[in-house]
Amino acid sequence: MFQFIFKRIVQLIPILFIVSIITFSLSSFSAGDAARVLAEREYIRPNTKEIELVRVKYGLDKPLPVQYCNWLKKVFKGDFGNSYKNNKPVLGEMIYYFPNTVKLSLGAIIIVICISIPVGIISALKPNSIFDYVGRFFSFFSASVPSFWVGLILLYVLGAKLKFISVLGGRNQGILIPAFTMAFGMCGANIRLMKASITEVLNKGYMQAAKAKGISCIRLYCKHGLKNAILPILTKTGIMFSGFLCGASIIESIFSISGIGKYALDAVITKDVPVIQGYVMLMAVIVVVINLAVDILYSLIDPRIKVQ
Amino acid sequence: MLLEESCMNDKEVLKIENLFVHFGTGSKKEAVNGVSLTVQKGKITALIGESGCGKTTVALAVMGLLGKQDEVKWSKLEICQNMIQNISFRKWQFIRGNKVSMIFQDPLDSLDPLFTVGNQIIEGIRSHQKVSKKQAYNLAVKQLKNLQFEDAERIMKCYPFELSGGMCQRVMIAIAILARPGLLIADEPTTALDVTVQAEILKQIYQMSRNYNMGVLFITHDLGVVAEIADNVYIMHNGKIIEDGNVEKIFNHPVQNYTKALLESIL
Numbered sequence: 001m002f003q004f005i006f007k008r009i010v011q012l013i014p015i016l017f018i019v020s021i022i023t024f025s026l027s028s029f030s031a032g033d034a035a036r037v038l039a040e041r042e043y044i045r046p047n048t049k050e051i052e053l054v055r056v057k058y059g060l061d062k063p064l065p066v067q068y069c070n071w072l073k074k075v076f077k078g079d080f081g082n083s084y085k086n087n088k089p090v091l092g093e094m095i096y097y098f099p100n101t102v103k104l105s106l107g108a109i110i111i112v113i114c115i116s117i118p119v120g121i122i123s124a125l126k127p128n129s130i131f132d133y134v135g136r137f138f139s140f141f142s143a144s145v146p147s148f149w150v151g152l153i154l155l156y157v158l159g160a161k162l163k164f165i166s167v168l169g170g171r172n173q174g175i176l177i178p179a180f181t182m183a184f185g186m187c188g189a190n191i192r193l194m195k196a197s198i199t200e201v202l203n204k205g206y207m208q209a210a211k212a213k214g215i216s217c218i219r220l221y222c223k224h225g226l227k228n229a230i231l232p233i234l235t236k237t238g239i240m241f242s243g244f245l246c247g248a249s250i251i252e253s254i255f256s257i258s259g260i261g262k263y264a265l266d267a268v269i270t271k272d273v274p275v276i277q278g279y280v281m282l283m284a285v286i287v288v289v290i291n292l293a294v295d296i297l298y299s300l301i302d303p304r305i306k307v308q
Numbered sequence: 309m310l311l312e313e314s315c316m317n318d319k320e321v322l323k324i325e326n327l328f329v330h331f332g333t334g335s336k337k338e339a340v341n342g343v344s345l346t347v348q349k350g351k352i353t354a355l356i357g358e359s360g361c362g363k364t365t366v367a368l369a370v371m372g373l374l375g376k377q378d379e380v381k382w383s384k385l386e387i388c389q390n391m392i393q394n395i396s397f398r399k400w401q402f403i404r405g406n407k408v409s410m411i412f413q414d415p416l417d418s419l420d421p422l423f424t425v426g427n428q429i430i431e432g433i434r435s436h437q438k439v440s441k442k443q444a445y446n447l448a449v450k451q452l453k454n455l456q457f458e459d460a461e462r463i464m465k466c467y468p469f470e471l472s473g474g475m476c477q478r479v480m481i482a483i484a485i486l487a488r489p490g491l492l493i494a495d496e497p498t499t500a501l502d503v504t505v506q507a508e509i510l511k512q513i514y515q516m517s518r519n520y521n522m523g524v525l526f527i528t529h530d531l532g533v534v535a536e537i538a539d540n541v542y543i544m545h546n547g548k549i550i551e552d553g554n555v556e557k558i559f560n561h562p563v564q565n566y567t568k569a570l571l572e573s574i575l
Contacts, residue, residue, distance in 0.1 A: 204417065205412055206418055206420040206421070208412070208418075209410075209418035209483075210420065210428075211373060212373060212404055212405065212410045213432040213435060213483060214400075214401045214402065214403070214404035214405030214435050216401060216435065219435075223423075223431075224420050224422075228420070301422065303422065303467045304469055
């Protein structure tokens with residue numbers, strides 16, 4: 001087992017290295033002239049000379065590979081630089097904003113699991129029943145409606161009309177409604193996946209053989225059925241969780257949540273390169289770590305993975 | 309007459325009268341059309357026919373393993389003196405594995421890949437016997453040793469994918485006969501196996517039938533196998549039984565043209 005985990009961790013190092021190169025290069029090319037942005041912070045209407053001074057001061061005159069190496073050295077020490085906007089360390093800012101996004105994403109993932117697994121199971125066990133039809137309608141509806149629309153409707157109904165939540169955000173708003181908005185779009189796909197997975201497992205030979213042994217209904221469906229059917233869901237849930245963490249910006253903006261998605265979105269608008277670089281690197285690490293966790297969990301459930 | 313009937317019933321572990329199966333797939337054709345057959349205690353009864361003639365469907369209907377959408381009707385279905393008519397899942401739970409067991413065609417597909425062999429055997433034992441895990445483990449090891457697994461303790465810890473097809477089929481036989489059922493349904497148990505392993509599995513099914521006085525419904529399309537181990541034979545074609553009798557009668561004096569054609573195909 002330890003060998004398996006060690007192998008997987010070693011495989012992650014080149015991935016993160018490549019991501020760091022892409023992150024640094026893309027943000028350096030696409031964010032405009034960083035020296036100009038920095039100079040505007042230090043001088044009022046900076047001239048060319050002043051911009052060049054700033055360029056030398058921050059090492060932006062050096063070739064891109066040298067800049068990358070200097071940046072990477074700092075990143076290893078946990079220093080992502082200071083934000084161009086408020087001159088605060090990016091890491092500290094990310095540590096401040098990140099827990100809100102984690103809370104929101106965890107809430108969303110719990111909602112997705114609580115809705116999609118039971119609905120998917122019942123739809124598979126009772127095909128063409130009224131429950132299946134309702135489940136099918138809900139999955140199509142949730143998959144076809146954009147989450148920002150659901151968010152705006154909920155904000156209007158629950159915030160502006162019923163006054164259950166604060167329209168301006170803040171602590172009083174709670175996490176339930178934003179998390180539900182985030183989860184809504186994913187529920188449909190997950191219900192379909194759960195139903196397909198259970199249906200497939202129910203038709204497997206080992207299910208028939210287990211039934212032929214005369215084992216109880218609970219044992220048959222929970223032990224053999226659910227454990228086998230949960231494997232694709234586990235992978236999907238891992239990907240979904242990474243997606244929630246990395247793509248929280250819209251929901252955070254709608255509900256005025258101070259999360260890392262909104263922080264990064266603001267950084268893109270203000271061309272705050274260190275923040276964008278820090279955010280992308282953090283998200284890359286998160287995706288990689290979540291994938292590793294899913295792989296480990298998968299190998300604990302399915303012994304065939306360890307052998308491979 | 310009544311006494312005679314009663315004596316005869318004691319010997320019968322399976323009695324099917326007029327079994328009809330209609331799949332809920334929209335097809336108008338009956339998959340099984342009025343099949344009647346009996347299997348006697350300690351005897352091997354072969355059900356022969358080409359692929360798709362309804363042999364496996366008969367077995368699944370007897371085990372109550374057909375889907376809810378499929379329409380299954382019979383005049384009489386009796387398994388080891390248990391009349392089967394509108395029975396609950398709980399009653400099926402008592403009959404399956406206890407009175408009747410089944411071995412399937414593909415042994416690797418019949419064992420859950422996520423659980424060890426030992427776990428799956430013990431689960432079968434504890435479903436029908438009130439024994440501790442330790443006692444069930446000992447029973448399982450003993451049964452595996454009876455089936456010529458010399459390193460039974462190691463096999464108990466193995467996952468199905470770590471065993472060969474023949475070993476998996478022997479594990480399936482172990483699971484099937486643990487509760488000493490009166491009837492064993494073997495649905496083409498050697499089809500998915502190597503020729504070298506086939507003989508060994510057949511030998512074990514034959515010995516189990518004789519040692520435990522167990523009736524076996526042996527489903528196959530291999531007449532060579534039938535000649536080797538069966539006592540009685542039913543020939544099935546297009547969902548119907550077209551001929552039956554003891555193995556000598558069928559092989560030496562077939563009546564139906566289809567039976568003759570089947571026999572000619574192996575000569």
